[in-house]
Each structure stands twice: as structure tokens, then as C-alpha cells.
Amino acid sequence: MDEVRAMSHAGETVGRAMGTGLRTVRRGAVGVSHAGVEAAARAAVAAERKLAEAGQELTVGTSPARRRWPWLVALLGIVAAAATATVLRGRSSSDPAPVDQSDDPDAAEQGISRNGIAPQPRTEQAERKEFDRKN
Secondary structure, three states: OHHHHHHHHHHHHHHHHHHHHHHHHHHHHHHHHHHHHHHHHHHHHHHHHHHHHHOOOOOOOOOOOOOOHHHHHHHHHHHHHHHHHHHHHHHHHHOOOOOOOOOOHHHHHHOOOOOOOOOOOOOHHHHHHHHHHHO
């Protein structure tokens, strides 16, 4: 049992040392970040002074204003093109193909319908199917 106690005590000691070390590292990182912020602020002030002596202004991270309307026009054009393509695609698939309509009076006498297909004579089987379907 002495070995188990010794190992658990060693684990506690290592855990405590790790916790203390991590806390120290975190505090050091915070201190370094504060020092970096202060150094950057001092450098910005020094650069601003040098530019002011030369008669120029410092612009910090602001790029010249860019126009946004060309992007809006392009976006609206793309949306309009997509809508037109959708409408045309839907229209072309649902419309039947045009059929030549003849003004031939002989076609009417022959019993040819306007779509160009002659009517089929009814058979006895077709009449039975229609009767069964209705009843």
C-alpha cells in the first residue's frame, strides 16, 4: 500500500506543479500582451508625429470608400437572368410542339382530326374496357 500512496502523492504533486506552471504562463502571456499594446500605441504616436512634421496625415486601416452600386447592378442582372432562364425553361417544357393545320377540305371528309391523326375504329374489347371502367 505504501507504493500506491507514494504514486498518488506523486500524482498530486505533479498536478499541483502543472497548475501552478500553467497559471504562471497565463499571467506572463497577459503581461506580454499588455506590453505589446503599449509598444504599438507608442509606435503609432511616433509615426503620427513624424507624418505631422512632414505635413501629411495618418490613415489607420481605413481604405478609400469604394462604390457599391456596380456590385448591386451586377447582382440584379444575375438575378434577372436566372429568373428569365427559369421562366423560359418552364414554358418550353410544358408547351406542346405546334402542328401544321391544313385547310384541306378533303381532310375533314376523311375524318382526320386537326392534330393529323386519323380516328381509330372502336373494337369490341375497347368498348368492354370503357363499360367496365364506367361501372
